[in-house]
Amino acid sequence: MSKKRNIDYSVLELAVVGQDIPHHTVFENSVEMARTAESLGYKRFWLAEHHNMVSIASSATTVLMSHIASKTDKIRIGSGGIMLPNHSPLIVAEQFGTLGSLYPNRIDMGLGRAPGTDQVTAHAIRSDRMNSVFKFPHEIDEIQRYFKNENGSTKVRATVAEGVEVPMYVLGSSTDSAHVAAAKGLPYVFASHFAPAQLFQAMEIYYREFQPSEYLDEPYSIAGINVIAADSQEEADKISTSSLKMMLGVMTGNLDYLQRPVEMTPDLIQLRDNPSLQRMLQYSFVxxxxxxxxxxxxxxxxxxxxxxxxxxxxxHQEDRLRSARIFSEVMQEINAA
Structure with a gap:
């Protein structure tokens, strides 16, 4: 009889900026969260790339990755993800090659092709980014080539990356990247925490089309969920009011700092039950x-x-750490069952 497979669990960190919380405190909180996750058995601590959003401070993703890796011991630190069309593949290889040497066997490279911002800001980041969007599969190949020792004879090299072990993950929120991850034999990560509509279709494509590669013998899938766990339902509902207001801002384009939680009011209940928000937050467990x-x-x-x-x-940081502890207990119980 085969041994039961444990389900790993990880953290997606956006370094969310709360109302009246300065950036240096936000980064200190991210470090504390990573250390806590490490002690609770979380496998990875990934940082997302977003730009021109007052509520998110993980814009310099690799810089923050390095800082958090230096403050932890064993948890894997990664990008969830680097938005590849915003960057040169050579620079990505050099940055992750450097991280991989500084923190051996602890760095993950998650790559996506969304801008991680609005279109005006995306153009400011890289005016020719749409060309890169269409070349996403090719640019993945390019990065992989920079990490190979065999690249030493080519004219353009990322010397700090050659021979360094940094696993690559393909991120997606629709079916497009599922085809890419499957064809290249890479792990696939789906953003079901905010874009759940095509989760099952994307996973079906990934598993059906998967081709074994030098990186992966069989499919490996990760899916995002939102979790706000507390010692009571009433407390969790109150804590979740901050997230509800944040998601409303995302939907309406009225982005603001993460607000302090308030008691759940009839107006907030009506917002929570809005069909559009319900669809977006289908996999939010409060x-x-x-x-x-x-x-x-x-x-x-x-x-x-x-x-x-x-x-x-x-x-509140203490509520976030408590939620992480509760979810760790949940996963340990699920894996032990």
Whole structure:
């Protein structure tokens, strides 16, 4: 009889900026979160790339990765992800090659092709980025080539990357990247925490089309979920009001700092139950330990993913750390069952 497969669990960090919380405190909180996640058995701590958003401070993603890696010991630090069309493949290879040498066997490279911002800002980052969007599969190949020792005889090299071990992951929020990840035999990460609509279709494509590669013998999938766990349902609902207001800002284009939580009012309940927001937050698990566990078990049964990566937009740091502890208990119980 084969041994039961454990489900790994990880953190997706956006270095969310709360109202009246300065950036240096935000970064200190990210470090504390990473250390706590490490002590609780989380596998990875990934940082997302976003730009021109007052509520998100993970814009210089590799800089923050290096800082957090230096403050932790064993948890894997990665990008969830680097938005490749914003960058030169050579520079990405040099940055991650450097990180891989500084922190051996601890760095992950997650690559996506969305801008991570609005179109005006995307143009300011790189005016020719749309050419890169269409070349996304080719640029993945280019980065992989820079990491090979065999690249030493070519005219353009990322010497700090050659021979360095940095696993690559393809990120997606639609079916497009599922084809890319499958064809290249790479792990696939789906952003179901904010774009759940095509989760099952994308995963079906990935598993059906997967081609074994030198990087991966069989498919490996990760899916994103939002978790706000507390000691009671009432407390979790109150904490979640910060996230509700943040998501409303995303939907309406009225972005603001993460707000302090308030009591759940009829207006906020109406917002929470809005069909558009419900669709976006289909995989948001807000509640006490038992409810979060039930929803997580159901999600894992439905998707069959190898790993979940958790986003938690929570204003108070102590509430965020408590949520992480509760979810760690949930996953340990699920894996032990």
């Amino acid at each position: 509640g006490d330990k038992q409810l979060v566990k039930e929803k997580t078990v159901d999600f894992l049964k439905q998707t069959g993913v190898n790993e979940v990566i958790v986003a938690s937009h929570i204003y």
